[in-house]
Structure formats: structure tokens, C-alpha cells
Amino acid sequence: MTTTDTTTTTTDRTEGAAQPFGENTYGDGLAAVYDFLYPTSPDAQMAGEYVARLAGEGGTALELGVGTGRVGVFTARAGVRLVGVDASQKMLDTLHERHPGSGIETRLLDFTSQSTGQRFDVVYVPLSTFFVGRTAEAQQRTMHLMREQVQDDGHVVVEAFEPRDYHALEGMRTDTHPFPDGSLMIDTTAVDRTRQLIVVSHTTLGPGGRYETVKEVVRYAFASEIDLMAARAGLELVERSEDYVGTPFHAGSLRHVSRYRVAR
Numbered sequence: 285m286t287t288t289d290t291t292t293t294t295t296d297r298t299e300g301a302a303q304p305f306g307e308n309t310y311g312d313g314l315a316a317v318y319d320f321l322y323p324t325s326p327d328a329q330m331a332g333e334y335v336a337r338l339a340g341e342g343g344t345a346l347e348l349g350v351g352t353g354r355v356g357v358f359t360a361r362a363g364v365r366l367v368g369v370d371a372s373q374k375m376l377d378t379l380h381e382r383h384p385g386s387g388i389e390t391r392l393l394d395f396t397s398q399s400t401g402q403r404f405d406v407v408y409v410p411l412s413t414f415f416v417g418r419t420a421e422a423q424q425r426t427m428h429l430m431r432e433q434v435q436d437d438g439h440v441v442v443e444a445f446e447p448r449d450y451h452a453l454e455g456m457r458t459d460t461h462p463f464p465d466g467s468l469m470i471d472t473t474a475v476d477r478t479r480q481l482i483v484v485s486h487t488t489l490g491p492g493g494r495y496e497t498v499k500e501v502v503r504y505a506f507a508s509e510i511d512l513m514a515a516r517a518g519l520e521l522v523e524r525s526e527d528y529v530g531t532p533f534h535a536g537s538l539r540h541v542s543r544y545r546v547a548r
Contacts, residue, residue, distance in 0.1 A: 339405045399429050407440050409441070415504055439544070471487075472484065520546075
């Protein structure tokens, strides 16, 4: 299959609006239902607390792709001075609406190409958000930016899914997600193995004839590739587990949590 990022659109037929695909497309299109797709969970809390332990008391952290604050609220609640960045203003607005007084400082920027200009004790990217860089070059640039924004004695943390099942996918896959507000999301997934791209069409059917489609395009990378990107950015792997409580990573693990430090 072939994908063309520049022609992808987000459409809401109730308003007749369409916009070109951009770094904010996914977040802007799914901000209203994002917490249905990825609800607050014990795992999100463990992720936030894991980052807080790394940052230490009164420490600082930068979350890339903070979204609606699913992980960040727990990081900030543990006493970390957190900056959360996202390319979607709608996501950031939703974060502040749902978590007033969270203490999270948010900034609108594309973390694959822009820097905060600050350095932090921990720079982390949860929920496979590292993969929003849709080329190997974009992901490498992201890794360099993470290195630039972490203290020399700090930590860089990447959570990512293991892509072997997607890499083996033949044809199209369809999944459905009924949401508590009465809407239904239908996901159609296809994979371009030559470019390691996953293309998902999220179609939401809602009350009153609402019909909205949002395209998601991500580039998956295997753990060894991410390690190589880290090494090229001047980072080295410290540990890898399959979750935030230290369960050993193994051949059957569905994801990994990888912690890096500045190479010595």
C-alpha cells in the first residue's frame, strides 16, 4: 500500500470542515474522545510515579506529547515540576479543563522539531508517542532533542509497543470501540512494511448523525533501532523492562519501557 501524508484530511460532516494533515491533526481530531481510548489507569499512575522517582524530590521533568494529562497529572501530583508539550492546542485545553490546578506547565510545540530551550532531570515520552515521527530522520531528530533537553546526569525514558504483530499484518484490520457517551469508533488499520508505517482511520459515529474521520500515521521502530538512535544522539541504554514496575523484558513482551542516560 502507499500513503501520502500531505493529502490526509480530517473531516466532520456535521460542520463540513476539512484540514490538511499536520502534526496537530491526531490530537485536534481526537481530543474529545482521547480519554475514552486511553482512560486513566493504574498503569498511567505507575508511569507518573516512575518518572517522579527518577526526577527526585523537587525535580523537573519534560513530557513529550502530554495530551490530556493521562500520565502527567500523576507525575505532577508526586511533586515534580512538569512541563508538558503537545502539537495540539485542543489536547492542552482539554488537559486544563479536566485537571484544573494540576500544576503542569504546558506549551504548544512539535517535539519532533522544536525544543523548549530548557534542561530537565527527566525527559520522557510515554504511550508510544515517540512513533509520531513519521520517518527515521524525524525520530532521530527527536532523540537528539531529548538529549539536548536532559541534564547530563538525568534520564531519558521511552515507552513503546513492540511492533512485530503490526509488521506481520496482511491486508486491513478493523476494530470497534463503543464509548460511554454513546458514540462508536471504528478503526481501520493498514501497514506499509517498507516504510514501517501504520495508518489508522479513526471514524467516530455519534448521536445526531455525527460522523468524523481522523487519520493517524505513525512509524514504528524496533527496540534495537531505538537504541541505535539513542547511541547516535549520545545516549546509552541503562535498563529495559516491559512495564513501569520492572517486569523483565522478554521475547514475548508487547511493549518496553527503556531508560537511557548520557553516554559516559
